[in-house]
């Protein structure tokens with residue numbers, strides 16, 4: 001399934017010519033960002049049916065992920081079955097919610113054909129790419145990896161940026177690299193993983209976000225899940241504001257994907273509250289927002305079961321993959 005074939009598909013971000021002036025003008029107010037991010041979880045409290053509805057919404061925006069060295073076709077097939085039916089029907093019926101799926105399944109290149117076969121066009125397959133997670137393989141091989149994953153049926157490609165370009169302030173090099181990766185993706189949508197835990201400052205996060213969007217990223221994503229610090233609320237606030245700024249400049253809506261370490265239903269709701277406040281309701285859909293997560297779904301299903309039955313079940317009953 002090509003992202004642009006989906007009903008009501010948004011116009012794709014075409015990018016902008018590189019503009020050093022935009023990047024040089026970036027300022028971030030770190031204490032202000034930390035203060036705002038620190039209050040968002042504390043202020044929000046959703047109860048009962050509202051909470052269940054938000055959790056179901058969160059499920060529909062998960063990139064259900066397995067990125068382990070011991071992934072097997074069997075594990076990926078189980079993950080795909082879960083992706084197509086992420087929450088038990090009796091729970092959805094009890095809450096009065098319609099059937100749903102997750103947003104996509106996210107795997108390494110070698111597992112793309114298995115996922116494509118198991119999902120049979122019912123959900124997109126996302127491939128992590130370009131020498132994930134470090135992104136330090138030869139550039140031509142990184143481009144070839146994208147092309148192979150697209151040829152194997154991935155319709156979303158999660159590329160990692162070269163952190164060194166951000167750390168040395170070589171924004172033009174980051175732009176050029178990202179532009180070529182975007183071209184290699186063809187019709188597949190590209191998510192630019194910034195590995196924010198390795199970028200050194202919120203200012204660099206803001207700059208890298210803008211550069212990747214200028215180069216045509218369809219989504220910007222926080223992390224690979226393999227850095228020592230992955231998705232956080234302060235980083236998310238900065239990236240959402242970069243998306244807002246880019247939309248004001250160009251009219252293009254770019255998606256946001258926090259990834260890595262988001263494993264609790266409560267945290268998912270906090271991210272969605274931040275998203276709603278910063279970018280508005282239009283972003284609360286799978287074409288503009290995804291959670292990159294391997295274990296979040298299990299906790300959400302557990303919370304939904306509690307909502308229906310008043311009891312928590314054992315974690316093994318919600319195995320994913």
Ligand SMILES: O=C[C@H](O)COP(=O)(O)O
Nearest residue numbers: 225259260261292293294
């Ligand atoms: O992009 C997705 C992440 O690798 C998943 O990270 P996680 O296993 O911490 O949920």
